[in-house]
Amino acid sequence: RLFPDRNKKPQSFLVRSLFTFHNKCQLMLKLTLETNPYARLLLEALKQSGCTVFNDRHFSCENCDGCVSGGFDAATSQIVLCQNNIRQQSHMNRVVTHELIHAFDHCRAHVDWFKNVKHLACSEIRAANLSGDCTLMNEIARFKFGLKGHHQTCVRDRAIRSILAVRKVSKETAEKAVDEVFDACFNDLEPFGRIPHSKADAKRAYRDFQNRDRYNANL
Numbered sequence: 719r720l721f722p723d724r725n726k727k728p729q730s731f732l733v734r735s736l737f738t739f740h741n742k743c744q745l746m747l748k749l750t751l752e753t754n755p756y757a758r759l760l761l762e763a764l765k766q767s768g769c770t771v772f773n774d775r776h777f778s779c780e781n782c783d784g785c786v787s788g789g790f791d792a793a794t795s796q797i798v799l800c801q802n803n804i805r806q807q808s809h810m811n812r813v814v815t816h817e818l819i820h821a822f823d824h825c826r827a828h829v830d831w832f833k834n835v836k837h838l839a840c841s842e843i844r845a846a847n848l849s850g851d852c853t854l855m856n857e858i859a860r861f862k863f864g865l866k867g868h869h870q871t872c873v874r875d876r877a878i879r880s881i882l883a884v885r886k887v888s889k890e891t892a893e894k895a896v897d898e899v900f901d902a903c904f905n906d907l908e909p910f911g912r913i914p915h916s917k918a919d920a921k922r923a924y925r926d927f928q929n930r931d932r933y934n935a936n937l
Contacts, residue, residue: 723780743779743801755920763909769825790820839895842877
């Protein structure tokens with residue numbers, strides 16, 4: 719229901735290219751994959767895990783319901799980018815990173831996305847924690863302020879919100895699932911090794927990841 723284009727016959731490249739939203743989405747995606755340190759680290763981690771991502775196969779710019787910006791389709795291992803809702807490059811960067819974290823979790827673990835709400839909750843916690851969704855600037859833009867423990871509060875709230883957006887469960891069920899797995903999943907920082915609170919943090923994490931791979935290769 720949130721991704722109506724998933725059920726339609728694919729349009730030809732010529733037809734799709736005539737739509738400004740689709741063109742802009744493709745250009746922003748290309749820039750994200752080539753320059754954003756969050757995305758580059760995740761692409762490298764996926765490759766190292768045996769799940770190489772290809773732009774034309776694993777990403778799809780589509781029209782979506784107004785309440786979502788993107789999604790991970792586990793049935794096709796494809797990331798959906800909502801071309802009608804993503805208008806800025808910074809937004810594209812966050813959405814691609816968020817969904818690549820889901821793809822990474824799908825690659826490295828047996829995630830039951832549809833029947834086990836705790837599995838979904840865990841990946842949503844990780845995505846909110848590691849994608850930059852809860853950076854100070856993003857929270858200020860949402861008019862949400864806090865000091866001690868605010869990052870954890872943001873991660874919890876956004877994980878619950880994401881579950882409610884994609885699954886027909888009660889708010890109580892979503893909150894219970896998030897609370898039960900929060901500590902373990904919040905502290906699972908793979909493949910970043912740290913919480914990247916900024917692009918500078920993400921660049922350092924990317925360098926550390928590359929050096930870690932080189933170190934392991936020499937063992």
